[in-house]
Amino acid sequence: MIAFIWASLALLTVWYLAVLARDVARHRQGLAEGRWGATGLVGFVTNFFDVLGIGAFAPQTAALKFMRQADDRLIPGTLNVSNTLPVLLQALIFITIVEVEPLTLVLMLLAAAVGAVFGADVVARLSERRIRMTMGIALLVTAGFMVARSLDWIQGGGDAIGLHGAKLAIAVVANALLGALNTAGVGLYAPCMALVFALGMSPRVAFPIMMGSCAFLMPPASVRFIGAGAYNRRAAVAIAIGGLVAVPIAAFVVKELPLDVLRWVVIAVILYTAGVMLRAAFSK
DSSP, X not given: OHHHHHHHHHHXXXXXXXXXXXXXXXXXXXXXXXXXXXHHHHHXXXXXXXHTTXXXXXXXXXXXXXXXXXXXXXXXXXXXXXXXXXXXXXXXXXXXXXXXXXXXXXXXXXXXXXXXXXXXXXXXXXXXXXXXHHHHHHHHHHHHHXXXXXXXXXXXXXXXXXXXXXXXXXXXXXXXXXXXXHHTXXXXXXXXXXXXXXXXXOGGGHHHHHHHHHHHHHHHHHHHHHHHTOSOHHHHHHHXXXXXXXXXXXXXXXXXXXXXXXXXXXXXXXXXXXXXXXXXXXXX
């Protein structure tokens, strides 16, 4: 099963890279202008922290607007196109270095992809404010349980690398929902971390699951943006290059972190994301 995932990710990478390279080659005249170094640095920094689970879209949006590197209408496409290759690399690395039971991994990745394809229309009808409020509160509750577990106030969490029976069914359904929410703009990383903890798995297992889920989701979406020309080519290429340099470095950091330290990193990421979601829910 792991070989199947590897082969699928490799095919997605080749397909996506061919589409991107062909489009960039056709419009290479406009690539020389702009701040390559600064935009590449943005890609490096944001993707380094993306590997830790913080997410790259929000800080990249702020940077692109501040640096005036892309029109507002091109920002969604630029974010997707620029981060697809780094996310594919994240998935390939973490599926290799972090052990997960194959059945759990394959089913959760497929569930996220199915959720994104078939659940997007349903999620799109929901109120964005209510989605963010619900997710923000749920993440706060999960972070509270994680803190209590880390301080030995309660027993919970675990070190499992796979799920079976009812827990596996819950994980598949929940990750399908997260895949659908991801298409609505709610990031998958932090909720997936919370889901993994709630079901008793090791925090380290969250990384190949959440990165693999996004690696299957992003290439098709990005190809659509490329086909429509709805992205800033120079900014996307610069961020992608910086991200591809940052991902292996950050992956080494995550791999070397002791499990207790990694658990606190996950807690910080979940609290940060909960705060961002609740702030967005209560703002106008």
